[in-house]
Amino acid sequence: xxxxxxxxxxxxxxxxxxxxxxxxxxxxxxxxxxxxxxxxxxxxxxxxxxxxxxxxxxxxxxxxxxxxxxxxxxxxxxxxxxxxxxxxxxxxxxxxxxxxxxxxxxxxxxxxxxxxxxxxxxxxxxxxxxxxxxxxxxxxxxxxxxxxxxxxxxxxxxxxxxxxxxxxxxxxxxxxxxxxxxxxx
Amino acid sequence: xxxxxxxxxxxxxxxxxxxxxxxxxxxxxxxxxxxxxxxxxxxxxxxxxxxxxxxxxxxxxxxxxxxxxxxxxxxxxxxxxxxxxxxxxxxxxxxxxxxxxxxxxxxxxxxxxxxxxxxxxxxxxxxxxxxxxxxxxxxxxxxxxxxxxxxxxxxxxxxxxxxxxxxxxxxxxxxxxxxxxxxxxxxxxxxxxxxxxxxxxxxxxxxxxxxxxxxxxxxxxxxxxxxxxxxxxxxxxxxxxxxxxxxxxxxxxxxxxxxxxxxxxxxxxxx
Numbered sequence: 001x002x003x004x005x006x007x008x009x010x011x012x013x014x015x016x017x018x019x020x021x022x023x024x025x026x027x028x029x030x031x032x033x034x035x036x037x038x039x040x041x042x043x044x045x046x047x048x049x050x051x052x053x054x055x056x057x058x059x060x061x062x063x064x065x066x067x068x069x070x071x072x073x074x075x076x077x078x079x080x081x082x083x084x085x086x087x088x089x090x091x092x093x094x095x096x097x098x099x100x101x102x103x104x105x106x107x108x109x110x111x112x113x114x115x116x117x118x119x120x121x122x123x124x125x126x127x128x129x130x131x132x133x134x135x136x137x138x139x140x141x142x143x144x145x146x147x148x149x150x151x152x153x154x155x156x157x158x159x160x161x162x163x164x165x166x167x168x169x170x171x172x173x174x175x176x177x178x179x180x181x182x183x184x185x
Numbered sequence: 186x187x188x189x190x191x192x193x194x195x196x197x198x199x200x201x202x203x204x205x206x207x208x209x210x211x212x213x214x215x216x217x218x219x220x221x222x223x224x225x226x227x228x229x230x231x232x233x234x235x236x237x238x239x240x241x242x243x244x245x246x247x248x249x250x251x252x253x254x255x256x257x258x259x260x261x262x263x264x265x266x267x268x269x270x271x272x273x274x275x276x277x278x279x280x281x282x283x284x285x286x287x288x289x290x291x292x293x294x295x296x297x298x299x300x301x302x303x304x305x306x307x308x309x310x311x312x313x314x315x316x317x318x319x320x321x322x323x324x325x326x327x328x329x330x331x332x333x334x335x336x337x338x339x340x341x342x343x344x345x346x347x348x349x350x351x352x353x354x355x356x357x358x359x360x361x362x363x364x365x366x367x368x369x370x371x372x373x374x375x376x377x378x379x380x381x382x383x384x385x386x387x388x389x390x391x392x393x394x395x396x397x398x399x400x401x402x403x404x405x406x407x408x409x410x411x412x413x414x415x416x417x418x419x420x421x422x423x424x425x426x427x428x429x430x431x432x433x434x435x436x437x438x439x440x441x442x443x444x445x446x447x448x449x450x451x452x453x454x455x456x
Contacts, residue, residue: 022353135450
């Protein structure tokens with residue numbers, strides 16, 4: 001009976017996996033675009049547009065100013081709010097990462113030849129990012145991550161978005177109908 | 186055959202005939218020829234084995250041997266139908282298909298190798314051999330179907346409704362059959378040395394297995410019939426693929442960027 005004891009829960013788990021695999025992707029506020037309605041402009045990282053404000057909110061000078069001038073209560077409140085901003089920024093970072101990841105998969109799906117090494121690397125990068133993201137989010141929430149370090153990430157996304165916009169415009173000019181047909185299938 | 190066995194037999198045969206009619210009326214052979222052959226084989230086998238039952242008797246050793254032989258043929262045909270489904274679903278995306286088919290074939294070889302090794306060590310009874318191989322085939326089919334669906338989900342590719350329903354039908358049958366085969370095989374192997382003393386218990390377990398096995402099959406065939414009740418939609422056009430150099434230029438650049446994201450997060454954690 002031992003094998004049966006393993007087989008029954010495993011079968012139930014497999015049915016759940018099947019349900020998850022066949023479930024159409026649901027969009028929720030803050031999530032990236034779904035493959036069904038993926039268009040060039042929605043794939044590109046978008047959150048970098050708010051980075052100047054994020055930078056300002058996270059700047060070390062601001063923090064110093066608050067510590068020197070504001071009452072401890074106000075400074076604590078401000079620090080909490082700054083951490084909330086940092087968390088929101090992290091969420092945006094995740095969304096932009098997902099967009100890029102999806103764009104890479106879309107390009108792979110529509111390519112006549114793809115590289116096993118690069119696909120495997122991307123899969124690992126995606127899993128690694130999610131782990132790191134969870135870890136950073138936890139540290140931010142517990143107040144153990146320095147905010148000025150988060151600021152460095154804004155620069156990374158800004159330059160990335162500009163490059164990707166150029167690249168995607170080039171792909172769009174090449175075969176936009178192909179992309180849409182493929183991903184709306 | 187008891188009344189229950191007759192009911193199960195004729196409901197299976199009836200549904201298989203309906204499936205065959207639907208398959209040919211909808212001209213499924215144009216899109217999924219192996220699945221069409223599989224559906225035809227199922228109906229032919231079910232009707233054919235009735236001749237053996239009639240001639241030799243339902244519980245005769247000849248009928249049992251014929252049953253296991255037909256089961257073997259059906260299992261192999263089901264494997265080919267699953268391979269065809271995977272190919273049909275992924276071949277339009279040439280790059281992915283080139284990468285995926287090797288992985289899927291490797292998985293199939295590993296699982297089938299496991300089935301052979303597993304069956305090799307079993308006590309010398311055709312039922313135990315049959316159940317072991319059928320169970321391992323079921324596991325292999327389930328895993329391959331899930332991997333195919335996983336690849337499609339990962340790359341954000343949709344699944345046509347008919348193909349989705351065929352996959353669900355196959356999945357349901359394979360999973361339920363694997364569990365029921367495991368149950369009966371466990372029982373057979375535990376009672377192998379005292380078989381004659383527990384004949385009635387083994388008989389009851391076999392009847393239960395028969396009900397589960399046939400019911401799962403009836404559910405699967407019903408799912409396929411339901412999917413084929415309406416005329417098939419026009420097949421979707423194959424996607425227009427990008428020029429070869431686009432992937433070469435962008436993929437590594439994108440990976441580089443994704444890696445940079447990870448590096449920065451890691452730096453943040455180390456700071």
